[in-house]
Amino acid sequence: MHSDPAAFKPSNLEPGFRARLEDRFGAQLQTGEAIRAQHGASETHFETMLPDAVVFARSVEDVIDAVNLCREAKVPVTPYGAGTSIEGNATPIHGGVSLDLSEMNRILAVNSEDFDCVVEPGVRREQLNEHLRDQGLFFPIDPGANATIGGMTSTRASGTNAVRYGTMREAVLGLKVVTPDGRVIRTSRRARKSAAGYDLTRLFVGSEGTLGIVVEVTLRLHPIPEQISAAVCGFDSLKGAVDTVVQSIQLGIPLARVEILDAMQMRACNKWSKLDYPELTTLFFEFHGSPLQVGEQVEMVKMLSAENGSGEFAWSNLPEERSKLWKARHEAYYAAVNLRSGAIGWATDVCVPISRLAECIEETHADLAKSAIPATILGHVGDGNFHVVFSIDPNAPEEMVEVEAINARLVERALAMDGTCTGEHGIGIGKQDWLVEELGDAVDLMRAIKRALDPENLFNPGKIFQL
Amino acid sequence: MHSDPAAFKPSNLEPGFRARLEDRFGAQLQTGEAIRAQHGASETHFETMLPDAVVFARSVEDVIDAVNLCREAKVPVTPYGAGTSIEGNATPIHGGVSLDLSEMNRILAVNSEDFDCVVEPGVRREQLNEHLRDQGLFFPIDPGANATIGGMTSTRASGTNAVRYGTMREAVLGLKVVTPDGRVIRTSRRARKSAAGYDLTRLFVGSEGTLGIVVEVTLRLHPIPEQISAAVCGFDSLKGAVDTVVQSIQLGIPLARVEILDAMQMRACNKWSKLDYPELTTLFFEFHGSPLQVGEQVEMVKMLSAENGSGEFAWSNLPEERSKLWKARHEAYYAAVNLRSGAIGWATDVCVPISRLAECIEETHADLAKSAIPATILGHVGDGNFHVVFSIDPNAPEEMVEVEAINARLVERALAMDGTCTGEHGIGIGKQDWLVEELGDAVDLMRAIKRALDPENLFNPGKIFQL
Incomplete structure (x- = not known):
């Protein structure tokens, strides 16, 4: 002991x-x-x-x-x-x-012909991708942190690849779950689709451990693309950047990743990662496909970017060059939090219809401008999902109060645009009031399901909603 | 009255x-x-x-x-x-x-920049696609029948485009539902993704009207591809056809549609649609993308087909030619039922991991060969989903008994291969015993959810499972 x-x-x-x-x-x-x-x-x-x-x-x-x-x-x-x-x-x-569950970290099966695998919940996503590499497969969901598959399942995680490959909602084919009454159930067979009864898989994905403990996950995999290219490009205006993405999707260009970083975030990245990007609203792209397809995608997006007021469109097919181009994005969170040394971070998360994204970010910028607390915006622009990262002085409690108020206004703004209070972080403790504002009486249905499956309220009690 | x-x-x-x-x-x-x-x-x-x-x-x-x-x-x-x-x-x-609900058939909104629309449940899928065409958008889910969007939501329908565009599970962004207690709830905002609480949208999709009445559906749309090509190709062996599809997916070729029709189905199609295709296992392909991408896809699939023992690979970019190539597939169900005049049809449905598909179809062929009742196989091979269509003499009740037994063996075979008793038709009345065999105690969770949301069991009672 x-x-x-x-x-x-x-x-x-x-x-x-x-x-x-x-x-x-x-x-x-x-x-x-x-x-x-x-x-x-x-x-x-x-x-x-x-x-x-x-x-x-x-x-x-x-x-x-x-x-x-x-x-x-x-x-x-x-x-x-x-x-x-x-x-x-x-x-x-x-x-x-x-x-x-972190010690339950075995990869139980990789079915390469079926493009799926079966893992224990403690497997980390980087561990899984290392294991898969030799078989020409990969697991695309990338929330940034090297999270466990069980945790990613429970929060319905997504991240940078979601615009092309979906979120954990699409990635989870089936689950083995221990229920509050101690039974082990399997939510689905390994077939790629099914119309067999209620979609329990999707009910457990995102339920944050309140309905069952995930003990096995069957995941959908994808072939590693023959070619991957990365590109980075600054824009005169936020609207120009967002329009570039909307027009790319309209043209059917299958963007694998497209991330937006605002000027303040680029300043933080330049400082933290010792780079010298222009401190403008910037898009980071990744393209997947055959060399021919990727070449065509790059050309088209480059053209659209120029039409929408971009600066230099820097791109590369080479792994080291790609990593260098994306370095700013990969280190963005730490760069933002460390705008002040010794600061603590608060990353919030909303998602709106993409037609409202530029407006939502602009209004948020105007709100942030009224505060002295450093804050950056970055997001998964293809999904309409973005984060504000605050760099908070832990010795100034009034800053926490101020950030709470800014966050509240941000969520209200997103809800007013028919958006959601959380695109990918979940409700947990922090977003419970907003969930009720977002979905109203639907939350009563969630409560009814919780009571039916966990009548003694013992599984992660007090999360998502109050009973 | x-x-x-x-x-x-x-x-x-x-x-x-x-x-x-x-x-x-x-x-x-x-x-x-x-x-x-x-x-x-x-x-x-x-x-x-x-x-x-x-x-x-x-x-x-x-x-x-x-x-x-x-x-x-x-x-x-x-x-x-x-x-x-x-x-x-x-x-x-x-x-x-x-x-x-068929008179609730208004298209309430098309948000072209967001690639979504909002419709009443009685809207038919063909009606929707006609409405969308001018805006360069389409709704890809195609189960064959000109079903209503509400019905397709309730059975979690899919069909020929699912290999690329997913099923109703992926297509439905949110729902407005009338619950058994007479409340109207909205399961989601219009954001493209969300981690806000339990996934009620996916719970209602596929619940066959047992939990709520769908009164409004928000659907995800896609841009009409710049180019569409179709191809048809017969194979020496079933395994050659299935391997062509698996290898195409492994190479990352984004097949938009890929359908398999067995030799008997091709014979039925030739007779019904007055065609002269070789009576072999045949794949029907559709490719979507830019002209460059589609050209590359066609070339690669043609090469893979030849390596796997195909005959002539007929393809076209032209709309009329494409329709002609796919005529056999479009009329396949009627062709199969009409192998005997005056017959009634029974279309069953299983889905297995694609690595087991060839084996599952071969064993089913062996079983069908023992019966004198005409039956064909066709399916959505990229998903591992296939149908057997029987042409039954309505005046020979013993044929119904025989088909029931063949169907039972088919479902048992699929379950033994870790497949599902229904890929896309739902449970309804016909598959209830198999649902219990497929998912065991998980069906108790479905029952608990049903009791919690519809305590008096008044919404489509007796479907999916017995309470």
Whole structure:
């Protein structure tokens, strides 16, 4: 057992329950403060809230037994992957057991002829792509962080490739899930499509561990493109950049990635990554296909960019050159947070119909201009999804209050444009009021489903909505 | 009121309830036998089961009022669109009200810059595509029949374009739904992606009207490709045809359509459509893209086909030529049913991982060879989804028994290959036992959701599963 000499919040496990957990899990049970604090912390600005214990699951049987023991003792269970979620999604706000699935990290099968694979929930996306490379396949969903597949499933993650390859909604073919009553169910067979009853797969994708613990994921894969090209291009105006993307899609150009970074973000990137890009609204592109197709795509997008007021259109097919071109984008989050040294980051997330994107970003810029807190905008422009990253002084509590107000106005703005309060980070703790504003009575249906599947409210309680 | 002189099953509405329906709906309420029989019939082999009344809804308010009146009287409500479903999905097996949504057929908005549109549930897919054509957009889901968008949503329809454009699962961006308690909810905003809570959109897609009545659908659209080419090619072997498709996908060739027709189906097509294709396993292709891209795709697929034992590879860019090439495919179902004159059709549907497709079709051929009943195989080979179409003598009841047994063996075969009992037709009445075999305890979760959202079991009761 991990020792627990100086816990500022002692583990509050009922002794009989603790003994049963120890009997079953031995060293897989940890109650020391450091480990509990790690599992209670958030990547962003949320308060740390400690679980009473952490159980490291190594098998489906471990998950079943942990769930059964917790249910018998009426103790909450919150699944935990890499801890990279943004809205406090895995923070155990009602204590109980943090069920760490990171050691369930085996790739169980790769069915290359079927373009799918079966993995345990603790597999990281980079690990999966390294494993797949030799077979000419890749898993496209890239939220930035090296998250676990289980965590990405539970938050319906997406990221830079979504414009072409979709989100976890499209990427997950099927799930094995442990339900609150301790049963293991499989939501789907391995066929590529099915009309067999309610779409339980999609119900669990994005349910943030509130309905079941994901213990196995079948993922859709894609062939590695024969050629990949990258391009970077600055624009006179935000509208010019957005119009370039809309027109590209209208022409049927299958953009694999298209990211927008605003002038402030480019300034942050130049400083952080030691680059000298023009400090303009900038698009980062990636093109996938045969050499012929990619060449044609690059030419067409270059032409559209010029028509919409772009500067130099820098592009390359070579892996090292591509990485150099995209370096700014890859390091953008850290660059933004480090606009001030010692700052903490807050990355918010909205998504609007693409016809409203330029307007939404412009109004947000006007709002940000009224504040002295450094903030940048970057986003997945093909989806209408963007983030504001704030660089907050941890010793100035009034800054947190100010950012909360800016964030509220941003979400209201997105909702007024028929957008969503979260394109890819999930609801977690942070967006619950907005969910109700966004979907109204539909949230009652979610509550009814939660009550039906988890009648004792023990699976990640207090997340997404209040019951 | 429609008169009802000779009903073989009289409408059995409680008089007070009938009076309330008449007061509210006037001539929109119909209880005559002919109209009830039409709404109780199935496209295929299922017994006709009459509703007690048909209500023709013209607005969301009509749907709400019909639902509220039915709930107060504890009368079942079954939504009805074009009546083209295959598994008895819209047959009102417990009587009550058939709620006909076909007159709610307005296209409410086309947001061309956002590549989406908003339609009422009674809009037909051909009507929608005619409306969209001038704006350079199209709605790709094509199940064959000119179904309603509401019906296609409810059965999670797909069809020939799914290999490239997905199914109704991917095509539906959001829904407006009337719930069993008479509320109108919206499952999603119009943003292209969202991580806002449970994916209610995907829960309603494929729920066959058992959880809510779809009254508005927001659909994802695509730009009409600059060039479309079609190709047709016969193969020495089934395996050669399937391998051509797998290798095409491995090379990243974005096939827009790829259909397989077996030798018997080609014989039926030659006879029915007066063609002279070789009576071999045949692939029908469609390619979408720029002229350069399409040209490259055609060349690559032609080469792969030749390597896998194809005969002549006939292709064309010209609309009339394309239609001629695809004529056999477009008329395939009628050609198959009419292998015998006066026959009735039964089209079954399974989907397996594509690596098992050739084997699954070969074993099915061996099974069909033991029967004297004419039967063909055709399918959406890129998805691993195929149909057997039987041409059944309506005066030989033993043929129905024999087809039932062949169908049972087919579904068992697909399930043993980790496939599904239905790729696109839904469960309806016909596949309920197989659903339980396919997903086991997961069906209990579906039941729990049904009970939570429709506690009195009034929405299309008796479909998908038994409660």
